[in-house]
Amino acid sequence: MKLYISLFLFILGSVVGSFLGCMGYRIPNKIKTTFPPSFCSECNKKLKWYMNIPIVSYIFLGGKCAYCKKPIGFIYFFTEILCAFLFVLNNLLYGFSINFFISTILSCVLIVTIVSDFLYYYISDRVLIISVIAIIVTLYAFTGANEVLKAIINGALMFGIMYAIKLLGNFIFKRESLGDGDIKLMGVISLAIGVMNSFCALFLASVIGLIYSLFISKINKDGIIPFGPFLLIGGMLSIYFSEFFAHIFHVLI
């Protein structure tokens, strides 16, 4: 049974990942999310249904547009596979409990943000608002109104802390230290996982971001690092390893 559920979630995750990757491209480029139907961004030709099957079409077409033979971004193939993998992983770890829904919502935000932040340095407000609604509905369904209220306070608190860090950073470095998108995103992550876990997420994101910047600095000279995906990866790792981090906190404090 578990195998069938995993197979179903893999297919669902790849379809959702394909849609979200597409949103990550369309929203920063101001293209409507519902119209036009899928098209090649190079030659603008409308894609036939069989050119649009998540994961499969990319392999089948050899990573190239069937019309103009220009390469299709590997990032879209990657996000389809990643989304499918995360849907399955979240279910194997948590069944269909609250943690499944929270980690899957963050996974979905991650998929859009990987495309929009890596390619266009853009974190969509619309995506954040939808994720806030999804998180609040999930918390309300599993834990009730009191926990929702606590979560909203957690989100607002983290937003305030991040905003203060930004002001301090701007003052010290005399330049924009943190993007507004990153600050809002940390508010959303804290709404989902609480303030303490968010600090964990921030720490992990900084470590991963630092490793990434060392690795990428040879290629990318403009020095801008899209931080959003790292914050979300940090947030998800904080959920996956919450018991481990809780133990560390317990020992430290």
Ligand SMILES: [Zn+2]
């Ligand atoms: Zn084309």
